[in-house]
Amino acid sequence: MTAPELVLTPSEMKQADRDAIASGIPGIKLMRRAGRAVAECAEKLASPGAAIVVAAGPGQNGGDGFIAASLLAERGYRVTLGLLGPAERLMGDAAEAAQGWKGGIVPIEDLRFDDADLIVDALFGTGLARDLGGEARLAVERMNASAKPILAVDLPSGIDGDTGAVRGAAVRADRTVTFAARKPCHLLMPGRAHCGAVEVADIGIPRPILEARGGTLFANAPALWRHRLPRPGLTSHKYERGHTLVASGGATRTGAARLAARAALRIGSGLVTVASPPEAIGVNAAHLTAIMLRGCDGPEGLHTILQDQRFNALVLGPALGVHAGTRAMVTVAVHARRSLVLDADALTSFEGLASELHGAFSHAPTVLTPHGGEFTRLFKGRPDLLDPESKIERARRAAAYTGAVVLLKGADTVITAPDGRAAINENGTPYLATAGSGDTLCGLIAGLMAQGVPAFEAACAGVWIHAEAGERFGPGLIAEDLAELVPGVLRDLLR
Ligand SMILES: NC(=O)C1=CN([C@@H]2O[C@H](COP(=O)(O)OP(=O)(O)OC[C@H]3O[C@@H](n4cnc5c(N)ncnc54)[C@H](OP(=O)(O)O)[C@@H]3O)[C@@H](O)[C@H]2O)[C@@H](O)CC1
Numbered sequence: 001m002t003a004p005e006l007v008l009t010p011s012e013m014k015q016a017d018r019d020a021i022a023s024g025i026p027g028i029k030l031m032r033r034a035g036r037a038v039a040e041c042a043e044k045l046a047s048p049g050a051a052i053v054v055a056a057g058p059g060q061n062g063g064d065g066f067i068a069a070s071l072l073a074e075r076g077y078r079v080t081l082g083l084l085g086p087a088e089r090l091m092g093d094a095a096e097a098a099q100g101w102k103g104g105i106v107p108i109e110d111l112r113f114d115d116a117d118l119i120v121d122a123l124f125g126t127g128l129a130r131d132l133g134g135e136a137r138l139a140v141e142r143m144n145a146s147a148k149p150i151l152a153v154d155l156p157s158g159i160d161g162d163t164g165a166v167r168g169a170a171v172r173a174d175r176t177v178t179f180a181a182r183k184p185c186h187l188l189m190p191g192r193a194h195c196g197a198v199e200v201a202d203i204g205i206p207r208p209i210l211e212a213r214g215g216t217l218f219a220n221a222p223a224l225w226r227h228r229l230p231r232p233g234l235t236s237h238k239y240e241r242g243h244t245l246v247a248s249g250g251a252t253r254t255g256a257a258r259l260a261a262r263a264a265l266r267i268g269s270g271l272v273t274v275a276s277p278p279e280a281i282g283v284n285a286a287h288l289t290a291i292m293l294r295g296c297d298g299p300e301g302l303h304t305i306l307q308d309q310r311f312n313a314l315v316l317g318p319a320l321g322v323h324a325g326t327r328a329m330v331t332v333a334v335h336a337r338r339s340l341v342l343d344a345d346a347l348t349s350f351e352g353l354a355s356e357l358h359g360a361f362s363h364a365p366t367v368l369t370p371h372g373g374e375f376t377r378l379f380k381g382r383p384d385l386l387d388p389e390s391k392i393e394r395a396r397r398a399a400a401y402t403g404a405v406v407l408l409k410g411a412d413t414v415i416t417a418p419d420g421r422a423a424i425n426e427n428g429t430p431y432l433a434t435a436g437s438g439d440t441l442c443g444l445i446a447g448l449m450a451q452g453v454p455a456f457e458a459a460c461a462g463v464w465i466h467a468e469a470g471e472r473f474g475p476g477l478i479a480e481d482l483a484e485l486v487p488g489v490l491r492d493l494l495r
């Protein structure tokens with residue numbers, strides 16, 4: 001089994017770096033390996049003898065740049081190196097790396113990027129401490145304006161390693177070489193868009209050290225949850241594969257529930273039932289075949305249905321309406337302690353009432369699936385949950401506050417668990433931004449939970465499978481297509 005990909009924050013990486021040094025690997029050795037990895041990547045991007053311009057910063061990122069510059073010059077490239085600030089200010093390993101550089105050092109403001117065949121951006125890495133200004137910002141802007149290929153060392157300068165935000169200005173790289181593990185900025189937007197293709201170079205920090213310092217943040221990929229996917233055996237029965245219940249909206253708002261229901265069935269929920277308001281029974285009945293139908297009149301109706309313990313997973317929200325009745329249905333579901341997915345109207349109905357959700361979901365597996373706007377509405381008046389700059393931190397705090405897994409949607413969907421685990425998804429496609437796509441996602445997650453997949457893994461798997469299905473279809477995708485593509489995705493995952 002392949003191990004899940006660890007993502008380390010800049011401060012975790014610094015600690016891992018220190019642990020590696022304490023374990024007997026000298027820091028300069030790590031820097032040499034980092035610089036060598038950069039040089040090797042540069043060689044793939046520039047033809048022999050090409051003009052390479054290295055922009056080095058005042059810290060260790062600059063040190064990596066000096067090492068790469070030395071190696072590239074030895075290998076016959078025409079290397080020019082510019083430094084931000086005086087060389088005398090370089091410290092520690094970076095100072096040692098600079099001593100190995102036999103060429104001249106140009107002040108950064110005199111560096112001519114337009115003459116380069118390739119630019120190596122070694123200005124700032126994980127140590128960026130504030131917004132770029134002055135010469136640093138000018139250098140970044142001139143690099144971008146040159147329209148020459150840029151290779152970023154560790155991360156594009158000006159991108160915040162923790163949040164992926166642009167701090168004043170940031171390099172737009174074609175390729176990024178990072179070390180030991182990706183950082184959040186390589187997956188979170190807009191950082192991800194600034195990185196180009198990202199390569200992770202092994203610089204000899206052992207995985208146990210990385211696991212000890214990181215270990216709670218992951219790239220969302222099958223290695224994280226494939227082992228949890230249900231594999232029905234010869235003797236398994238549909239009743240063992242769970243029964244998902246999806247609440248439908250009124251007569252003119254029934255499609256969302258059916259999309260969720262079909263997705264739950266496709267992902268393997270043994271049985272799926274749509275719970276329909278009496279006035280919508282006719283329209284739902286006209287469109288359902290394998291999916292069953294039950295009349296359900298508001299919260300009391302739901303309470304009655306849930307007396308049957310076989311309904312073990314529930315979707316509430318899609319097209320239910322924003323009102324007290326929807327809130328009451330959520331309360332019924334929470335008291336019934338079933339696996340629960342809450343989306344859309346079920347979340348917005350709690351606008352300004354976040355305190356009602358404090359610890360509300362700690363007794364049964366629950367997944368909340370807000371997009372950014374729904375998240376802001378839901379936690380209005382809770383600056384502790386809304387203010388952190390990092391999307392991961394906002395979602396983590398919301399998970400800890402509510403006791404639910406929080407799936408904060410976007411081009412960089414983040415999934416967090418109340419225990420602190422977090423995953424960042426990166427296989428999303430713009431084609432998924434289509435009506436009903438979120439309803440389908442709810443159904444996939446609930447369908448997995450109905451089969452016993454834990455909430456965090458169900459949410460991570462649901463997002464990934466949803467996006468993979470969208471990617472396979474491509475242009476022209478509508479939500480109805482998504483569930484139909486799930487079997488092909490599942491077949492490949494279970495192979
Ligand atoms: N971890 C590992 O395993 C390994 C890490 N390695 C490498 O180390 C890098 C991290 O090094 P780092 O900590 O020295 O930080 P780095 O990004 O060079 O910047 C710090 C410097 O910039 C300055 N500065 C900050 N913000 C500024 C601003 N806005 N405008 C102007 N100046 C600003 C800051 O100065 P100060 O804030 O003190 O004024 C300081 O001088 C990492 O990305 C990787 O490349 C490898 O060598 C191999 C092993």
Ligand SMILES: [K+]
Binds near residue numbers: 121123124153154
């Ligand atoms: K950089």
